[in-house]
Amino acid sequence: KNQVEQSPQSLIILEGKNCTLQCNYTVSPFSNLRWYKQDTGRGPVSLTIMTFSENTKSNGRYTATLDADTKQSSLHITASQLSDSASYICVVSPGSGGSYIPTFGRGTSLIVHP
Protein backbone atom coordinates (compact mmCIF):
# COMPACT_ATOMS: atom_id res chain seq x y z
CA LYS A 1 0.00 0.00 0.00
CA ASN A 2 1.32 3.44 -0.93
CA GLN A 3 2.02 5.55 2.13
CA VAL A 4 3.56 8.92 2.93
CA GLU A 5 4.66 9.67 6.49
CA GLN A 6 5.61 13.16 7.63
CA SER A 7 7.37 14.36 10.75
CA PRO A 8 7.11 16.20 12.96
CA GLN A 9 3.34 16.51 13.12
CA SER A 10 3.72 20.08 14.37
CA LEU A 11 6.57 22.49 14.92
CA ILE A 12 6.91 25.87 16.63
CA ILE A 13 9.92 28.07 15.91
CA LEU A 14 10.95 31.68 16.37
CA GLU A 15 11.04 34.08 13.47
CA GLY A 16 14.40 34.07 11.73
CA LYS A 17 15.26 30.49 12.68
CA ASN A 18 15.70 27.59 10.27
CA CYS A 19 13.77 24.33 10.32
CA THR A 20 13.60 21.02 8.48
CA LEU A 21 10.54 18.93 7.76
CA GLN A 22 10.74 15.23 6.90
CA CYS A 23 8.84 12.97 4.51
CA ASN A 24 9.22 9.19 4.12
CA TYR A 25 7.31 7.32 1.44
CA THR A 26 6.64 3.82 0.18
CA VAL A 27 5.01 4.77 -3.14
CA SER A 28 6.10 2.48 -5.94
CA PRO A 29 6.81 2.88 -8.78
CA PHE A 30 7.90 6.45 -8.08
CA SER A 31 7.35 9.38 -10.40
CA ASN A 32 7.80 12.55 -8.40
CA LEU A 33 7.49 14.13 -4.98
CA ARG A 34 6.05 17.55 -4.33
CA TRP A 35 5.92 19.77 -1.29
CA TYR A 36 2.80 21.90 -0.93
CA LYS A 37 2.18 24.80 1.44
CA GLN A 38 -1.36 25.23 2.69
CA ASP A 39 -2.42 28.32 4.59
CA THR A 40 -5.35 27.82 6.96
CA GLY A 41 -8.64 27.67 5.07
CA ARG A 42 -7.02 27.95 1.64
CA GLY A 43 -5.99 25.56 -1.11
CA PRO A 44 -2.50 23.98 -1.20
CA VAL A 45 0.14 25.67 -3.34
CA SER A 46 3.09 23.77 -4.83
CA LEU A 47 6.54 24.78 -3.54
CA THR A 48 8.87 22.27 -5.23
CA ILE A 49 8.84 19.13 -7.32
CA MET A 50 11.50 16.43 -7.13
CA THR A 51 11.94 13.69 -9.71
CA PHE A 52 13.95 10.48 -9.38
CA SER A 53 17.19 11.98 -10.67
CA GLU A 54 17.12 15.14 -8.58
CA ASN A 55 18.78 15.44 -5.17
CA THR A 56 18.22 19.07 -4.29
CA LYS A 57 15.97 21.85 -5.48
CA SER A 58 15.52 25.35 -4.12
CA ASN A 59 12.71 27.86 -4.33
CA GLY A 60 13.74 31.01 -2.52
CA ARG A 61 14.08 30.19 1.18
CA TYR A 62 12.72 26.68 0.63
CA THR A 63 15.14 23.85 -0.22
CA ALA A 64 13.92 20.32 -0.84
CA THR A 65 16.10 17.22 -0.91
CA LEU A 66 15.35 13.74 -2.15
CA ASP A 67 17.08 10.42 -1.47
CA ALA A 68 15.36 7.98 -3.81
CA ASP A 69 17.33 5.04 -2.39
CA THR A 70 16.06 5.50 1.16
CA LYS A 71 12.78 7.02 -0.06
CA GLN A 72 13.16 10.10 2.06
CA SER A 73 12.70 13.81 1.39
CA SER A 74 13.18 16.89 3.46
CA LEU A 75 12.06 20.50 3.20
CA HIS A 76 14.41 23.04 4.74
CA ILE A 77 13.13 26.54 5.47
CA THR A 78 15.78 29.20 5.96
CA ALA A 79 15.34 32.42 7.95
CA SER A 80 11.70 31.72 8.73
CA GLN A 81 9.10 34.46 8.47
CA LEU A 82 5.70 34.83 10.12
CA SER A 83 4.10 34.14 6.75
CA ASP A 84 5.69 30.68 6.74
CA SER A 85 3.12 29.63 9.35
CA ALA A 86 1.11 27.00 7.47
CA SER A 87 0.69 23.28 6.91
CA TYR A 88 3.33 21.67 4.68
CA ILE A 89 2.15 18.60 2.81
CA CYS A 90 4.33 16.04 1.07
CA VAL A 91 2.64 14.47 -1.98
CA VAL A 92 4.11 11.53 -3.90
CA SER A 93 2.93 10.57 -7.38
CA PRO A 94 3.35 7.06 -8.74
CA GLY A 95 4.90 6.26 -12.09
CA SER A 96 3.35 4.22 -14.89
CA GLY A 97 2.19 0.76 -13.95
CA GLY A 98 0.79 1.84 -10.63
CA SER A 99 -2.27 3.79 -9.51
CA TYR A 100 -1.85 7.27 -10.92
CA ILE A 101 -3.42 8.95 -7.93
CA PRO A 102 -1.02 10.98 -5.76
CA THR A 103 -0.63 9.95 -2.12
CA PHE A 104 -0.79 12.74 0.45
CA GLY A 105 1.07 12.89 3.75
CA ARG A 106 -0.80 14.16 6.81
CA GLY A 107 1.22 17.36 6.78
CA THR A 108 3.42 19.22 9.25
CA SER A 109 1.85 22.23 10.94
CA LEU A 110 4.45 24.97 11.27
CA ILE A 111 3.94 27.97 13.54
CA VAL A 112 6.43 30.82 13.42
CA HIS A 113 6.38 33.13 16.45
CA PRO A 114 7.74 36.68 16.46
Added chain:
Amino acid sequence: DTEVTQTPKHLVMGMTNKKSLKCEQHMGHRAMYWYKQKAKKPPELMFVYSYEKLSINESVPSRFSPECPNSSLLNLHLHALQPEDSALYLCASSQGPEGLGGELFFGEGSRLTVL
Protein backbone atom coordinates in the same frame (compact mmCIF):
# COMPACT_ATOMS: atom_id res chain seq x y z
CA ASP B 1 -3.70 32.05 -16.25
CA THR B 2 -2.77 29.44 -13.67
CA GLU B 3 -5.86 29.68 -11.52
CA VAL B 4 -8.51 27.26 -10.43
CA THR B 5 -11.56 29.24 -9.37
CA GLN B 6 -14.11 27.86 -6.93
CA THR B 7 -17.49 29.28 -5.98
CA PRO B 8 -18.95 29.90 -3.53
CA LYS B 9 -16.18 30.43 -0.99
CA HIS B 10 -18.58 29.73 1.86
CA LEU B 11 -21.85 27.80 1.88
CA VAL B 12 -24.24 27.09 4.72
CA MET B 13 -27.05 24.65 4.02
CA GLY B 14 -29.65 22.61 5.82
CA MET B 15 -29.90 18.87 5.54
CA THR B 16 -32.87 19.10 3.17
CA ASN B 17 -31.34 21.68 0.82
CA LYS B 18 -29.96 21.15 -2.67
CA LYS B 19 -26.91 23.20 -3.55
CA SER B 20 -23.93 23.04 -5.91
CA LEU B 21 -20.24 23.82 -5.73
CA LYS B 22 -18.58 25.06 -8.91
CA CYS B 23 -15.01 24.90 -10.19
CA GLU B 24 -13.47 26.42 -13.30
CA GLN B 25 -10.01 26.28 -14.87
CA HIS B 26 -8.70 27.69 -18.15
CA MET B 27 -5.28 26.05 -18.24
CA GLY B 28 -6.31 23.40 -20.75
CA HIS B 29 -5.96 20.70 -18.11
CA ARG B 30 -7.76 17.46 -18.92
CA ALA B 31 -7.99 16.01 -15.42
CA MET B 32 -10.09 17.57 -12.67
CA TYR B 33 -10.55 16.44 -9.09
CA TRP B 34 -12.75 16.96 -6.05
CA TYR B 35 -11.14 16.59 -2.63
CA LYS B 36 -12.69 16.84 0.83
CA GLN B 37 -10.59 18.18 3.69
CA LYS B 38 -11.47 18.13 7.37
CA ALA B 39 -9.63 20.34 9.85
CA LYS B 40 -5.99 19.37 10.46
CA LYS B 41 -6.24 16.46 8.01
CA PRO B 42 -4.85 16.05 4.47
CA PRO B 43 -7.21 16.30 1.50
CA GLU B 44 -9.12 13.10 0.74
CA LEU B 45 -9.83 12.26 -2.88
CA MET B 46 -13.53 12.04 -3.83
CA PHE B 47 -13.75 12.06 -7.63
CA VAL B 48 -11.51 12.28 -10.68
CA TYR B 49 -12.63 13.34 -14.14
CA SER B 50 -10.38 12.64 -17.10
CA TYR B 51 -11.29 14.06 -20.50
CA GLU B 52 -14.70 14.99 -19.07
CA LYS B 53 -15.47 11.42 -18.05
CA LEU B 54 -15.69 10.19 -14.48
CA SER B 55 -12.72 7.89 -14.00
CA ILE B 56 -12.58 7.53 -10.22
CA ASN B 57 -15.25 7.58 -7.53
CA GLU B 58 -13.68 6.84 -4.15
CA SER B 59 -16.86 5.21 -2.78
CA VAL B 60 -18.42 8.60 -2.14
CA PRO B 61 -22.05 8.58 -0.89
CA SER B 62 -24.65 9.33 -3.55
CA ARG B 63 -25.67 12.54 -1.78
CA PHE B 64 -22.58 13.95 -3.56
CA SER B 65 -23.07 14.03 -7.33
CA PRO B 66 -20.27 15.29 -9.59
CA GLU B 67 -20.77 16.72 -13.05
CA CYS B 68 -18.31 17.83 -15.72
CA PRO B 69 -20.24 19.90 -18.31
CA ASN B 70 -17.09 20.65 -20.35
CA SER B 71 -13.32 20.53 -20.11
CA SER B 72 -13.14 23.74 -18.06
CA LEU B 73 -15.95 23.21 -15.58
CA LEU B 74 -16.54 20.82 -12.72
CA ASN B 75 -19.56 20.86 -10.44
CA LEU B 76 -20.39 19.04 -7.23
CA HIS B 77 -24.12 18.77 -6.56
CA LEU B 78 -25.12 18.39 -2.92
CA HIS B 79 -28.38 16.94 -1.63
CA ALA B 80 -29.55 15.67 1.75
CA LEU B 81 -26.15 16.18 3.35
CA GLN B 82 -25.30 15.37 6.95
CA PRO B 83 -23.57 17.64 9.49
CA GLU B 84 -20.46 15.43 9.27
CA ASP B 85 -20.16 16.47 5.62
CA SER B 86 -19.12 19.92 6.79
CA ALA B 87 -15.59 20.46 5.45
CA LEU B 88 -13.42 22.37 3.00
CA TYR B 89 -14.07 21.08 -0.51
CA LEU B 90 -11.12 21.53 -2.82
CA CYS B 91 -11.15 21.38 -6.59
CA ALA B 92 -7.91 20.64 -8.43
CA SER B 93 -6.77 20.16 -12.00
CA SER B 94 -3.72 18.69 -13.71
CA GLN B 95 -2.37 18.22 -17.23
CA GLY B 96 -2.26 15.09 -19.30
CA PRO B 97 -4.18 11.84 -19.26
CA GLU B 98 -5.65 11.43 -15.83
CA GLY B 99 -3.00 13.68 -14.36
CA LEU B 100 -0.31 11.02 -14.31
CA GLY B 101 2.46 12.35 -12.12
CA GLY B 102 1.32 15.85 -12.84
CA GLU B 103 1.21 18.82 -10.52
CA LEU B 104 -2.15 19.40 -8.92
CA PHE B 105 -3.32 23.00 -9.12
CA PHE B 106 -5.79 23.64 -6.32
CA GLY B 107 -8.53 26.18 -5.97
CA GLU B 108 -9.04 28.15 -2.78
CA GLY B 109 -11.77 25.79 -1.67
CA SER B 110 -15.42 26.06 -0.71
CA ARG B 111 -16.07 25.99 3.03
CA LEU B 112 -19.28 23.99 3.52
CA THR B 113 -21.29 23.99 6.75
CA VAL B 114 -24.27 21.64 7.05
CA LEU B 115 -26.72 22.52 9.80
